[in-house]
Structure formats: structure tokens, C-alpha cells
Amino acid sequence: MRMIAAKAIVECLKREGVEVIFGYPGGAVLPLYDALYDEKDIKHILVRHEQGAAHAADGYARATGKVGVCIATSGPGATNLVTGITTAYMDSSPIVAITGQVRRDILGKDSFQEADISGITMPITKHNYLVKDPDMLPYIVKEAFYIAKTGRPGPVLIDLPVDVQSTEIDYQPIEKISIRSYRPVYEGNMKQVLKAVEAIKNAEKPVILVGGGCIISGASEEVVALAEKCQIPVVHSLMGKGTIPEEHPLSLGLLGMHGTVAANLAVSECDLLIAVGARFSDRSTGKVSTFARMAHVIHIDIDPAEIGKNVRAHIPIVGDAKRVLRQILENVEPKKHPLWLERVQEWKERHPLRYKEEGEIIKPQKVVETIWRLTNGEAIIVTEVGQNQMWAAQFYKTKYPRQFITSGGLGTMGFGLPASIGVQIGRPDAIVFDIAGDGSIQMNIQELATAVQQRLPIKIAILNNGFLGMVRQWQELFWQRRYSNVQITAPDFVKLADAYGCVGIRVEKSSEIENAIKKSLEVKDRPCIIDFRIAPEEKVLPMVPAGGSIDNMLVD
Amino acid sequence: MRHTLSVLVENKPGVLARVAGLFKRRGFNIESLAVSITQDPSTSRMTIVVDGEEQMIEQIEKQLNKLIDVIKVIDYTFSPTLERELALVKVEATPQTRREILDLTHIFRATVVDVAENSLIIEITGDVEKIDAFISLVTPYGIKEIVRTGKIVMARGLQSL
Numbered sequence: 001m002r003m004i005a006a007k008a009i010v011e012c013l014k015r016e017g018v019e020v021i022f023g024y025p026g027g028a029v030l031p032l033y034d035a036l037y038d039e040k041d042i043k044h045i046l047v048r049h050e051q052g053a054a055h056a057a058d059g060y061a062r063a064t065g066k067v068g069v070c071i072a073t074s075g076p077g078a079t080n081l082v083t084g085i086t087t088a089y090m091d092s093s094p095i096v097a098i099t100g101q102v103r104r105d106i107l108g109k110d111s112f113q114e115a116d117i118s119g120i121t122m123p124i125t126k127h128n129y130l131v132k133d134p135d136m137l138p139y140i141v142k143e144a145f146y147i148a149k150t151g152r153p154g155p156v157l158i159d160l161p162v163d164v165q166s167t168e169i170d171y172q173p174i175e176k177i178s179i180r181s182y183r184p185v186y187e188g189n190m191k192q193v194l195k196a197v198e199a200i201k202n203a204e205k206p207v208i209l210v211g212g213g214c215i216i217s218g219a220s221e222e223v224v225a226l227a228e229k230c231q232i233p234v235v236h237s238l239m240g241k242g243t244i245p246e247e248h249p250l251s252l253g254l255l256g257m258h259g260t261v262a263a264n265l266a267v268s269e270c271d272l273l274i275a276v277g278a279r280f281s282d283r284s285t286g287k288v289s290t291f292a293r294m295a296h297v298i299h300i301d302i303d304p305a306e307i308g309k310n311v312r313a314h315i316p317i318v319g320d321a322k323r324v325l326r327q328i329l330e331n332v333e334p335k336k337h338p339l340w341l342e343r344v345q346e347w348k349e350r351h352p353l354r355y356k357e358e359g360e361i362i363k364p365q366k367v368v369e370t371i372w373r374l375t376n377g378e379a380i381i382v383t384e385v386g387q388n389q390m391w392a393a394q395f396y397k398t399k400y401p402r403q404f405i406t407s408g409g410l411g412t413m414g415f416g417l418p419a420s421i422g423v424q425i426g427r428p429d430a431i432v433f434d435i436a437g438d439g440s441i442q443m444n445i446q447e448l449a450t451a452v453q454q455r456l457p458i459k460i461a462i463l464n465n466g467f468l469g470m471v472r473q474w475q476e477l478f479w480q481r482r483y484s485n486v487q488i489t490a491p492d493f494v495k496l497a498d499a500y501g502c503v504g505i506r507v508e509k510s511s512e513i514e515n516a517i518k519k520s521l522e523v524k525d526r527p528c529i530i531d532f533r534i535a536p537e538e539k540v541l542p543m544v545p546a547g548g549s550i551d552n553m554l555v556d
Numbered sequence: 557m558r559h560t561l562s563v564l565v566e567n568k569p570g571v572l573a574r575v576a577g578l579f580k581r582r583g584f585n586i587e588s589l590a591v592s593i594t595q596d597p598s599t600s601r602m603t604i605v606v607d608g609e610e611q612m613i614e615q616i617e618k619q620l621n622k623l624i625d626v627i628k629v630i631d632y633t634f635s636p637t638l639e640r641e642l643a644l645v646k647v648e649a650t651p652q653t654r655r656e657i658l659d660l661t662h663i664f665r666a667t668v669v670d671v672a673e674n675s676l677i678i679e680i681t682g683d684v685e686k687i688d689a690f691i692s693l694v695t696p697y698g699i700k701e702i703v704r705t706g707k708i709v710m711a712r713g714l715q716s717l
Contacts, residue, residue, distance in 0.1 A: 122577050147624060181624060303622070304618050308615075309615060
């Protein structure tokens, strides 16, 4: 069928099941936006900054498991996507970014709004394309989605010169593609699986470590089944949060820098560490040479390059977390480790996550805990980055996968609000809370306008301490309280909420926390900002100093 | 130790940049690199020499394999291979020294490809050690310029990449 390439792209997107696009128009994507004008099946969400589009597409992908799509124009539009694409890359989130580019005949001549975005994004995409042959478009779109969502997912960028978009092509839908150099392995090697089964049989102090790969592959059921069948306690990385219900008796909580005492000690003492879909980031391991030093390591990951990268694996298994765990479950015998579980339980009871109440001073942990209680542990929690993120991770006990959405790998401040937009669009019936800091929220505050335009009932809980809190905490602990440039002012968030058309609530007393959250839950047609004036110098604890061993934690 | 990797890639624009960028951002240093098209015009073959410990080489191979445009990576370090490099060496040559340089050239089965009043260009092919040895022997005469192609390797026998 003859049609304009831009129209063909829209047809391709529909075939991939795309229902929503986050984007911002500009000169080099005019043909594409013209094709979207008549489109009934794809909703376009107009953001206020392209970075917001990338984060929203990412949030949508993380909350739904589908591929998120964003569009930006050439040059500054495209470069504004970069932080969002990198965020998605670091956390293996499947997004397809479509950028406009200058005409082919002026490409490479420093033309107006020209930037070599395919060159710029080479190290931060799973793959990318600069399309010079309009006839290849249907293949490229198909390939882009296939690459983004299979194997270890990740962002893919398609750069489209504006004249390519307006060329007439002969469009034929592509049913199947095959890429000779890309064949992800899903099934685990049976010999390795049996070695793992044997190791589980012989272990006396085993621990399961779940990472983001468990969420992506939907391996929750299998993780819980293995933990229960063989009585193995489970710790999670930040990205693995939600794999196992955190109130499950075998869940020990977060591992690493701000992890629980029980999780960190269990990993330090275990004789078998079963890491599933985790990449042993430095925030999880602390000092690598002392990490799990007593343990045999089974490392299950779909990306062969992760195995042996940071921590040596004695039994590597390349494959999809869910499938490999099933293979293990089919072969493993039930086991019990009463002494080990008793020891772990003792750590759990003796060192729960805690904070001190101080009269009417608002403790951020209490804010998160109250949100948790009032939402019955069922809300989707999106975070910014820093102390807010860690308090959210520690005190909101999740029940389900895809319930905790955070920039783990890149640690992108400003992620939370735009990501919440994607989350709420993808999960319209869910209660979505963005747990924010007064620093982070100012990084992409402009997206409030997007949320208002879309009437999204996102709740934004700002843990406002007047500081860039995590940096302040490091300066307090390791830089002799030399508070260099961490005092940050903010606008009056209640007035700001009003100006944008949101509901704004200020909370200055601990006793008002509950009512404010209840009030925010009643807002259904627009965002609601709650400005919690929290204790200015509250710290996130426990803490493992950077580069230290995880069994050596600051607790008070 | 030094490893020689043969990398079969899609013959597409930007593939060299992807490979080079990967080495740069993971902190791997390329010692030599030779690229050209193969018998199949849709693929190119790179021969990359890289120095590093086993674990690092393993990471390089795995990271290369993750690039969508990389079809195959083989480490030929420990297999029987034929390896060759070509160099052009421009040496100062006076009437007094020209004879000695020509003798060395013949001993190394190299060829003189350009003769000027005060210089010779010698083309030499062989393994890296042979070229290194030749260069060190002619250095005293005064080397004006050297260009080396970088090593290429091929497995002996029927086996192919």
C-alpha cells in the first residue's frame, strides 16, 4: 500500500500495540505529528520538556511491562531525551524513542537544530538507527520494538530525517523478523540448573537475592515458591523490590547501602547466594572483596555480560529468571534450615527499620509509613532520588511487582514526577504516589502542567527539609558538616500547586500527616501536592559508607 | 596478556564507532585494529589486539557480543592461526648506507617499493615480531615514517569464523 512514511510509522506503532505516546512536537517531526493528528487509536501526551517524555515513557513501561514510546524533534529536542534514555538503559526498561532529524541532504553540515543523536546515544541505548532509506522503516520499527522488549530489555532510538518521514513508500506490514546477530537465550542450560539444584541441596545457610530481572521476567511466583519450598530467606536489591511481598516471613528486605541489618548480615554470612536477575551494583555489594565472602554464588541472568562482571559466579546460568527458576523448582527437593532461619529471624527482630518520634516534628519515615497504611500497601510508589527514595524503599512495604518505580541505576533526580505521569496513564485505576524531595521535585516541576492537562490524580508527597538531603547527610557524616551548597530554597509549593491547577496541602505537624494524606486520596481529577515540612537533618539509616563492607553499618 | 580477537560484524555505517566506543567507555585499550569487508559483502571483519587480564578479555567478548551489529567474536589467541601485518617503512638512505639497507630488506624478504635520492620506502609483510625486528634493525639509518596496517589473523585449516 502506498503511503507517506510518517503514516506508515503510525501504522507500525499500532501493530506493535502502542496506545500512548509521550512527546513534544517540533520542526523535524512535523510529518509525524501530522500523521498523528487524525489518529484515533493512539493517544499523545504533550509533555512540557522532552526529558519528561522519556521518563514518562519509562514509567509507563515499568508499570505496565509494555514498551513505552516517546517522540522529540531534532537537535535540542533529541538531546533533552538523553537523561531519560540513560535512566531507562541503566534499569533495563524498554522504551522506543523516535527523534526527528534534519533533511538527509543537509545532514552532517551543522544545520539548524541538528545534533548527531544516534552518535550521542550509542552508549546509552541497546541499539539505535539513523534511517536513510524510507523503505526500510517498517522493518526498523519492528526490529526496534523487538530489541527493546526481548532479552534484557532496554531503550532503542530511531532517528528520522524529516524528508524521510514525508517520502511516499510502499507499506507492507512486517509479520516476523529475524536478526542473525541477536538471539537471547531464555532456557537455562540443564547441566548448570542441576548444579544449582545440588548446591541448594547442600547449602545450610542459603539466601536468595532478587533484582530487577525478577520484576521484568515476572518471576515473583517462582521466587516465592522456591523460597518456601526450600525455606530460603529472600533479600532484594532496590530494583527487585516487589518481587516478594515484603510482609512475607521469608523476606528480609533491602540489601546494600541503606539495606536492613538482617539482609546485609544474612548475605555476609550465607554459604549459598542465589542471585536472580541482579547485577551486583556497588550500591548492593559495598566492598566487593568482602561481599558474601563465605558464599558459593549461583548467578542467574539473561545477560551473559553480567555474569562475572562484578562478583564471581561459581554456578552461572544464562537465561530468563522465571524459566530458570521453574527448571530449578522442577528438580529441587524440599528443604529446611531451622537454625539458619532462627538466626535470620533474630536479626530481623532485633534490628527492624526504625525512627524516633519527636513530638510534632514530622519524621519522613512516618510520612511514608502513613501513606503505606492508608493505601493498604496497594499504591504504586514512584520516587525521586536521594533520601526520599531510600525512605520510600525502606518504609513502603510493597506487595506486588511493578509497584515500586524508581531510578535505581542512574539515580536520576527529577525522574519521579514525569515517571508518575507515565505510570498513571498506564495504570489509570491505581493510586500513584510520587515520593519526592524538595530538591528533586524542582528538577522537572514543569510536568505538573502535563499532569493537570491530563487530569491525572497523582499524589506528590514532598519530603521538604530545605536541603539536598542525601548530599547533606554525606557532608554531615564524611565531610565534617561542611554543608557546601546543599541549602536549597523552594517556591511555596501550595501556591505553586494552585498556580498549576493542582490541590496543594501544607503539613507542619506530625499529627496532621494522616488527615492530609486522606484528603489527597479524595482528589480524583487533578494532581495533589502535599508539602511535608520534615525534620531538616533527619538521616537515612542504616548506612554502609561508600566502599565499605555491608556487614559494617552505621545504625544510629 | 595480549589477545587477538576476530569480530564479524554487520557491514553497516556506525559499526566501527559502536565497537570503538564500547572499548573506550569500558576502559579497554585497543592496541591494534584492522577492518575490512569479507567474502560476504554484508559483513565486515575486525581483528582487534587488546592487552588485559583474562576476566577483562572475557568482559570485552561478552560486551562485544551484546552489540546488535556484532555477529560473532572469536578469541584466536590460543588457536593455531596465521597472522600477518603489513608495514611501509620510509628510511633515510645515503649512497653509503643504501647497500646495507637493501641487504637487510632482502634478508627479511621485504620489497623496496620507492626509491628517492635520500630515502627508500620498504614494504614488509609478516608477523608482528618480524616487523618489529626489521624496524629495530633499520632504525639506526634514520626512519622518516612508518605506517602499519595492524595485525590480521586467520585460523589454519578448514575452520572459519
